[in-house]
Amino acid sequence: MFNRLIVALLLLSAVAVAQEDWIRTGTGLGVEKVRIAVPDFKPTSTEPANAELLRTFNETLFSDLNYAGIFDVVSKSFYPLQTPGFPQEINLDAWGSPPPSASMVAFGNLGKQGDSLQVQGFLFDVKNAASPQVLGKQYREPATTDNARLIAHRFANEIILRLGGGINGIAESKIVFISTRSGAKEVWMMDYDGAGQRQLTSLRSISLSPRLSPDGTRVAFTSFVRGTSDVSMYSLELNRMVTFPRFGGTNVSPAWSPDGKQLAFSSSMRGDPEIFISDANGTDTKRITAFKGSDVSPVFNPKTGSQIAFVSGRTGLPQIYIMEVDGTNLQRLTDTGYAVSPSWSPNGQFLTFAWRRNYGPGAPGGQDIYIMDIANRKWVQLTHGSGINDYPSWAPDGRHIVFESTRGGSTQIWSMLADGSQQRQLTAAGKNQQPNWSFR
């Protein structure tokens, strides 16, 4: 546990320290990347359906490791002609010397046996000829494309856990978001890589700001289904809406405490939009802020649960603040411009948020994603002048951030490493916004 913390701190402080030259930090998350080769798994079945399962598996595993942020994945054109499917087939010298010059090789075999899909996956340390095997895993699931993807995610997570300083991989994590593709703004969910996008709500109204509960069983969000904006709750176990009290006024931006027992949200139930905390079923509401001007977008520190970051317009344009959950020890973090949509890093040390540093009618410059080290207020800009970027949400591994961006014409969901590199688009159909990464 202590080790894991140290590694996370190292990774993230390296990002923050590199404020002066963000491009240089874009090559990694602060540590030297492991050079890994991922040859295609070998088929052990000649069934026609096997080819499709194998293709899905190989693509998913390669993508998971490529986007993990801790690997230098060797280009497939450098691989030896003979690729292994079993441990006895591997020639360590061929993988360890140029051109691949790999430190690690992930390989294995996949076969559809009747209705089940069997996968053997191995991770070999090329430099350790005496005892090269780091991992040997067997998987057996019903033979579906989804399961081919799932097994690839699980094997990728094993490799990432082993080689990435003990931090769990995010290949099985989820992202909830808002999409217009059904004609109304509904809550949707997808895998972390954009696969498996599916609609959760069918309220035919306006749904906004979805947030997954820490245990992944519920989604709190804002809904206009009853005419005004209310905090609403969707159960992923029941696959339907569950009751949540109405408070009156404008109720927006619910956020979960890390233990899942409380919600923080913004409400004008007693006048000005202020931050309130209730328990998870909406009872026992307490007002935390009391200052003229809008207070919105509260988020609990996921590490301690004892701090809340939020947005306040009390001095004019919205700025990022933090405070204790009882409202004390208020600190303003941003000094200028228009700063909104905070999200904590899992270790509680950093905030990511959207910032337009030169804001105002006619002011130049876009709105970009930044991260800030809360201890010393140093910040790094992660996106640069491409569209309006907003609503960043940190992944449970601390290495990834998902956000919405208008680059390319329409609002879509993108993910990137927490140093701004490997930006990739996850959605394309309709307009998609306000992504929220699952707690695990």
Add this chain to the structure above:
Amino acid sequence: MNRTTSRSQFPAWLLLALMIVITGCAKKQPPPPQAPPPPPPAPTASISASPNNIEKGQQTQLSWRTDNATDVSIEGIGAVQPIGSQMVTPEQSTSYRLVAKGPGGQQDATARVTVTQAAPPPVTEQPVTQTDEQWFSQNVRDVYFDYDAAAIRPDAQQAITAAAQALAQKPSFKIMVEGHCDERGSTEYNLALGDERARAVQNALVAAGVNASRIKTTSFGKEKPACTESNESCWQQNRRGHFVLTGK
């Protein structure tokens, strides 16, 4: 060379001209005399309308009969059978002229249908009234705001004063004030800003004498823009407090 060609073509040219003259002359020869046929009988025609005096919108039946005609038509209707009848609904007084043509000549006949204007319907229409919603939208106008602000501007205060006076005439009306924002800035912050705008309008209405219990507020942030272009004139239209009539 050219001259030779011209000379050799001349006789053919002349021959063609001669042939045309000869053929033309042959056509002009009169046909052999024949006995003239007996003259064909002259056509007859009659038409009547029953009734021939109608009110506007009513029908009348035209009936006609012809003999010895090959080509029968009624002006305004077109070609018809030699004997027939047809219902017509003339808009105004009309003369229907039946024309029968045949080998023996032409005959026509006319039937006159007189159309009287129908008595005007009894006056049941009330004087034109506005619906309550029309009255509301004309008298209770949107209130506009400055960028990132929820303060009531002087022009907004005028609109609110006018709205309060109008609402004083309709004491039973209940209203919802919707706060809206332009597209810039974050979804969540704009929801709060819209809420502040709606409540600023509510407070100004109360200050202008409207009972607070008649006014509810909500915010749509930037979710329901009135105008979707990305320029200041459009953004100004969207930074508004919008009134909705919710009860009468």
